[in-house]
Structure formats: structure tokens, C-alpha cells
Amino acid sequence: MKPLIVPFFISHQGCPQRCVFCNQLKIAGGAGEFPSSAEMLAKITACRNSGRRNSVEVAFFGGTFTTLPMPVLERLLLPLQPLIAAGEVGSIRVSTRPDAVDAGVAEFLLGMGVRTVELGVQSMDEGVLELSGRGHTAADVENACRVLQSFGLSVGIQLMPGLPGDTPDKSLASLRRALALKPDFLRIYPALVLAGTKLAELYEKGDYTPLSLAEAIKLGKVMLHGALAASVPVIRIGLQPTEELQSDGTIVAGPYHPAFRQLVEGELYFDLLLLLTKGVPDATPVTLHCFPTKISDIVGQRRVNVQRLFAKRGVKVAAIEGDPRLSPLELQVASGNLLKKGNILYDLRYTPEVTSRVR
Ligand code: SF4
Known part of the structure; x- marks a missing residue:
């Protein structure tokens, strides 16, 4: 403690x-x-x-x-x-x-x-x-x-x-x-x-x-x-x-x-969302599962991540549910037969090119 x-x-x-x-x-x-x-x-x-x-x-x-x-x-x-x-x-x-x-x-x-x-x-x-x-x-x-x-x-x-x-x-x-x-x-x-x-x-x-x-x-x-x-x-x-x-x-x-930290963490989750929804057909409703205390970070302030996901991928978030079996770094996307699980730590890679575009 x-x-x-x-x-x-x-x-x-x-x-x-x-x-x-x-x-x-x-x-x-x-x-x-x-x-x-x-x-x-x-x-x-x-x-x-x-x-x-x-x-x-x-x-x-x-x-x-x-x-x-x-x-x-x-x-x-x-x-x-x-x-x-x-x-x-x-x-x-x-x-x-x-x-x-x-x-x-x-x-x-x-x-x-x-x-x-x-x-x-x-x-x-x-x-x-x-x-x-x-x-x-x-x-x-x-x-x-x-x-x-x-x-x-x-x-x-x-x-x-x-x-x-x-x-x-x-x-x-x-x-x-x-x-x-x-x-x-x-x-x-x-x-x-x-x-x-x-x-x-x-x-x-x-x-x-x-x-x-x-x-x-x-x-x-x-x-x-x-x-x-x-x-x-x-x-x-x-x-x-x-x-x-x-x-x-x-x-x-x-x-x-x-709430700077929440914005930063929200970006990490958004990158993971983009990765996990790659190839998901347009307008597909998906359900997200995450560690219970992370729901608001994943949704983003004023639901920005949900809106950006729809704008970029055409994917609709139908629901987001807490699951204590997932770690705080994990996210799961489910839709029909589709079930994809990802982890911020293991699945995201940031190359130097990403950061040189910051400014
Ligand atoms: S060392 Fe510099 S940064 Fe640290 S408290 Fe003093 S003035 Fe501030």
C-alpha cells in the first residue's frame, strides 16, 4: 500500500x-x-x-x-x-x-x-x-x-x-x-x-x-x-x-x-483501438472490454476516442464493459465472431519517425 x-x-x-x-x-x-x-x-x-x-x-x-x-x-x-x-x-x-x-x-x-x-x-x-x-x-x-x-x-x-x-x-x-x-x-x-x-x-x-x-x-x-x-x-x-x-x-x-495524464493515456488506448479494429468492416458495432477503472480513459474526454474511431475506421462502439480479468494495459474488441485482444505494452511500437512528427 x-x-x-x-x-x-x-x-x-x-x-x-x-x-x-x-x-x-x-x-x-x-x-x-x-x-x-x-x-x-x-x-x-x-x-x-x-x-x-x-x-x-x-x-x-x-x-x-x-x-x-x-x-x-x-x-x-x-x-x-x-x-x-x-x-x-x-x-x-x-x-x-x-x-x-x-x-x-x-x-x-x-x-x-x-x-x-x-x-x-x-x-x-x-x-x-x-x-x-x-x-x-x-x-x-x-x-x-x-x-x-x-x-x-x-x-x-x-x-x-x-x-x-x-x-x-x-x-x-x-x-x-x-x-x-x-x-x-x-x-x-x-x-x-x-x-x-x-x-x-x-x-x-x-x-x-x-x-x-x-x-x-x-x-x-x-x-x-x-x-x-x-x-x-x-x-x-x-x-x-x-x-x-x-x-x-x-x-x-x-x-x-x-487532466493531462488522462489525455496521454487516452492516446495510448486510442492507438491500441486503431490497431485492434484494423480490417473491421465499416459501420460494424463493436463492444470493448477493459479493466474496470480504465473505461473513462478509453472513451476519452467528451467521448473523443469513440468519435475518432468512427471517423477514422467507421467502427461504432456499441458498448464498453469493465472486465477485472483484463490488466489495466489490455483492451479487447468483440463483434460477432471477431474477438481481438491487445496490450499497450506489447502491441504498440513507437519508432523515431513517429516522434519526429510531433512538432
Ligand atoms: S533548482 Fe531550479 S528547478 Fe529546482 S527548485 Fe530550484 S529553481 Fe526550481
């Missing part, structure tokens, strides 16, 4: 500079101040009392945790130690930069109960990293992963396709290099133009063009498929639709959608 995450946002604290795309205050809200130990304990207790029985993981997001001065680290981590000893907090998760990790840092984190480190990687392309003002290299990412993994820490990698200088091919090359590091999970956030960032200035001057929503969905689809094929879970695609993020003027431009 997944742990219940109790998040604390320490926006921009510890960051050596501001990356061109980043405005954590707009993403997470608040002033980015450190929580006091009383505030942390109160929030943890409230979460534990919320009736959910998962184990608790305390998370520090939104800054560069491992460059914080030692007194600050101790102020944040020491109050959690009695809770860890009592089993009330199972583990701690922190996010940081790849160039802010070494063996000493990893040993310290481990000793304090940290079990997961999320690395803001964004890209493995040196040109993209430079244009995005990251201030680290792809080699720093590889080194950070190696060090953290050698201490037995779980590593998450965050990728951000669509940054300045990026192309779909570069995004996919970054994904491949990231997957080669065998991270425990990925997050994929297509780059957005947020107010108050250097990226917003570049965009206003006409020096930066974000991915369109359609481009980001198509690229996200191929990236998600690549991660699935490598058995690396993608725990989030697209920024969380917080009140702060969705407030007027926060997103200046870019491929934002509050």
Missing part, C-alpha cells in the same frame, strides 16, 4: 540560482518558508488522524534540500526522529538537484530516515540544460544516481520535455538516458511558461515557443510507453492542478491541462 505523503513545500530554499522555467511559489503557493517543528508535528498528526491507515512519509518538495545549511537540515529532520523511532513516520522523501549530492550527503540522509530522493533532472541534453539555466550537467545526474543508489536510497527522476532548445528527439534521448540509470520512478512535467520566470520573458519576446497541448500529449504518450517498457513507474505526468497554479495569470502559456 502506498504511503500517505505529508508534503512540506520549501520553495526555492537552497537553490543556488533560479532555473529559467521555475516558479515554485506559483506551483505550490505559500512563501517557501521552513515549517516549524510544531507545524510539522501538527500536520503529520492531522494526516495520521484523517482515517487513512497507510504508513506516513514526510516529504520536502520544491527546493534544493541537500544544500540547506546543516542547522536548517537538523531543524527539519531532528523533530521527525522520535516519530520514525515510534513507527509513526515510516520514511522521509526529499527533492534536490543532481549536483547537490555526494556520498556524505547520501550517508547523512540515510541516517536521518530519508529513503527516497527525487532529482530534478529535466533533460540529459547539455544544450537544453544550459539554456534552461540549470547549472549542472548530465554527468552530474549519472553521478548522483549512482551515489544515491549505492547507499540503497530510492531515486526518482523528474523530466521536463519542451524546455528551450529541446526537441522531441532530445526529450526521448533524455528519457532513454534517464531510464538507463534505473530510477525507481519518473515524473514527467511538460514545460509550462509560468509568470515571473525568465521563460515568460523569453516567451513574451518571441524567443521561446512552448509545446502545444497536442504536441505535449503525443510526446507524453511515447515517453510513458517507453517508461512502461522499461518497467519504471511514472508517478505523475503534468503538474498537479493546484489552486495556485490555476489562478488567473499564473500560466502564461504552454501545454497545461488539469
Whole structure:
């Protein structure tokens, strides 16, 4: 069972500079101040009392945790130690930069109960990293992963396709290099133009063009498929639709959608639908069977997949039924004597030509 995450946002604290795309205050809200130990304990207790029985993981997001001065680290981590000893907090998760990790840092984190480190990687392309003002290299990412993994820490990698200088091919090359590091999970956030960032200035001057929503969905689809094929879970695609993020003027431009992941997964299912209905005669009514919780993804928002299937193949979806015997990646098409079953992972292939047509 997944742990219940109790998040604390320490926006921009510890960051050596501001990356061109980043405005954590707009993403997470608040002033980015450190929580006091009383505030942390109160929030943890409230979460534990919320009736959910998962184990608790305390998370520090939104800054560069491992460059914080030692007194600050101790102020944040020491109050959690009695809770860890009592089993009330199972583990701690922190996010940081790849160039802010070494063996000493990893040993310290481990000793304090940290079990997961999320690395803001964004890209493995040196040109993209430079244009995005990251201030680290792809080699720093590889080194950070190696060090953290050698201490037995779980590593998450965050990728951000669509940054300045990026192309779909570069995004996919970054994904491949990231997957080669065998991270425990990925997050994929297509780059957005947020107010108050250097990226917003570049965009206003006409020096930066974000991915369109359609481009980001198509690229996200191929990236998600690549991660699935490598058995690396993608725990989030697209920024969380917080009140702060969705407030007027926060997103200046870019491929934002509050249900971005559903759109991406809907594309994968649509590709599988096209494959499974190849050769089905026009106007044939078909019944689809899928894992019960996947019905809405397969139908698509406003029934877009059903309509597109009819427009492209002339095939009518007469019904769609949940079947718990199917896996979440499977889809079955039935009509009369026809019965075809497919799996997103094994039956779809995305060649480089597919992705070079993204833009
Ligand atoms: S992307 Fe990470 S390192 Fe860069 S400013 Fe934002 S929180 Fe700091």
C-alpha cells in the first residue's frame, strides 16, 4: 500500500540560482518558508488522524534540500526522529538537484530516515540544460544516481520535455538516458511558461515557443510507453492542478491541462483501438472490454476516442464493459465472431519517425 505523503513545500530554499522555467511559489503557493517543528508535528498528526491507515512519509518538495545549511537540515529532520523511532513516520522523501549530492550527503540522509530522493533532472541534453539555466550537467545526474543508489536510497527522476532548445528527439534521448540509470520512478512535467520566470520573458519576446497541448500529449504518450517498457513507474505526468497554479495569470502559456495524464493515456488506448479494429468492416458495432477503472480513459474526454474511431475506421462502439480479468494495459474488441485482444505494452511500437512528427 502506498504511503500517505505529508508534503512540506520549501520553495526555492537552497537553490543556488533560479532555473529559467521555475516558479515554485506559483506551483505550490505559500512563501517557501521552513515549517516549524510544531507545524510539522501538527500536520503529520492531522494526516495520521484523517482515517487513512497507510504508513506516513514526510516529504520536502520544491527546493534544493541537500544544500540547506546543516542547522536548517537538523531543524527539519531532528523533530521527525522520535516519530520514525515510534513507527509513526515510516520514511522521509526529499527533492534536490543532481549536483547537490555526494556520498556524505547520501550517508547523512540515510541516517536521518530519508529513503527516497527525487532529482530534478529535466533533460540529459547539455544544450537544453544550459539554456534552461540549470547549472549542472548530465554527468552530474549519472553521478548522483549512482551515489544515491549505492547507499540503497530510492531515486526518482523528474523530466521536463519542451524546455528551450529541446526537441522531441532530445526529450526521448533524455528519457532513454534517464531510464538507463534505473530510477525507481519518473515524473514527467511538460514545460509550462509560468509568470515571473525568465521563460515568460523569453516567451513574451518571441524567443521561446512552448509545446502545444497536442504536441505535449503525443510526446507524453511515447515517453510513458517507453517508461512502461522499461518497467519504471511514472508517478505523475503534468503538474498537479493546484489552486495556485490555476489562478488567473499564473500560466502564461504552454501545454497545461488539469487532466493531462488522462489525455496521454487516452492516446495510448486510442492507438491500441486503431490497431485492434484494423480490417473491421465499416459501420460494424463493436463492444470493448477493459479493466474496470480504465473505461473513462478509453472513451476519452467528451467521448473523443469513440468519435475518432468512427471517423477514422467507421467502427461504432456499441458498448464498453469493465472486465477485472483484463490488466489495466489490455483492451479487447468483440463483434460477432471477431474477438481481438491487445496490450499497450506489447502491441504498440513507437519508432523515431513517429516522434519526429510531433512538432
Ligand atoms: S528547478 Fe529546482 S533548482 Fe531550479 S529553481 Fe526550481 S527548485 Fe530550484
